[in-house]
Amino acid sequence: MDFGTVVHTDTASGAPLALLVCEHASKRVPASLGDMGLSAEALDSHIAWDPGALAVAQQMTAQMSASLVYGGVSRLVYDCNRPPEAAGAMPTKSEDFDIPANVAMSPEERQSRIDNIYTVFSRELSDQIKQSRSSLDLMVTIHSFTPVYHGKPRSVELGLLHGRDDRFAQAMMTTLPSDPPFVTRLNQPYSAADGVAHTLDAQALPNGLLNVMIEIRNDLIQTSDQQAAMASYLVPWITETLAGFQERKTL
């Protein structure tokens, strides 16, 4: 099965300190899958992708020494932040929507999506980490979440999430400005217990990279001005937090 471009990589010059990852950057559904049995509205909504997340990540790479790996297909086809064995990897249901194309899926098609999307995405991440091993200290995954979920508004605006290694997320909470411009919470609106730390645990942890997942409420990053402002807020905060670790390393 041909799914077209499944992963994009922007490789930074020199010695990147950070690898940014945006698993849910794209809402593209390959032509071979038609509309997956979904309405145009569903295919455009947050169940298909993380609106605004890619633009923020791209703005961040322009402001810091970082490479960026981002997905090229909708999370409805394969959610690259989930291992193949997870139910959410090729979800049959997302929030209020059934996903017909994922209910009526043959074992061959399931395997083809794993091989041609997840494996290709994972391998590209591993290769980028290998390429920059001498300079790389940090992985940051950038996500966005919907302001209203199952009809309930969410008050949290920025979530810092961690997987098995909580050091960077905890350190960012410590370096949080005393009067932060956004309502910021650790492990909200969900946490690793919800299975969202796969990329961090599978790729950053075994490679000794500090790591954190940043979740941004998507109504805050709708315009390119908002996206640039969010990047300009996150980059110095991340850089300062990272500098704290580097000082400790050289002691």
Place this chain on the structure above:
Amino acid sequence: MDFGTVVHTDTASGAPLALLVCEHASKRVPASLGDMGLSAEALDSHIAWDPGALAVAQQMTAQMSASLVYGGVSRLVYDCNRPPEAAGAMPTKSEDFDIPANVAMSPEERQSRIDNIYTVFSRELSDQIKQSRSSLDLMVTIHSFTPVYHGKPRSVELGLLHGRDDRFAQAMMTTLPSDPPFVTRLNQPYSAADGVAHTLDAQALPNGLLNVMIEIRNDLIQTSDQQAAMASYLVPWITETLAGFQERKTL
């Protein structure tokens, strides 16, 4: 020195048959280099990049099973189709223009451009070849050339160029339609003798990939309709030529 994003990769799903390469995709000059002592006109012209080439290559990846690696900085900063020892790698002169920033360059800056642009670009190509080794048969580099060079108009419209391995270029000349829509020539408007086959010889040849460099006169790929039409012309021609080799392999 930070040159920002120096290479972009669009990795195809599944088992790509071809790796497309566009070394001169971008006219971006990193902020740290200012205007390199050049006018806005020069920085926008074919001396800085290959206008239209990236769009054709991207259209091609949408029509065939191929990944794409493309440059993120102007060839004036570093020409990724030249080895570091070549004068043209960081040219001091291009057509009628002197390149002041490349004349007054310290040895450190020269080395920094090699390490942070050429090496990163080359490594990414090697990695993509490794990733797809089991399916990959062909490398195609996509370039464009100016219709008027040193005041002389060029009548050739499409050039098929080869490096040390001429098999694919020769085969494409054989499968050329009897009444081709473009004036098509082998090794024109220049050839490997002019040092333009570096990527083919350095990356495709040692990895056993068939390879060809396609040069398109840039006045033929100015609009997105022209770019899509050129891709739709090239893809079946390349695919048919490749099928000829694959038949021979299985005999």
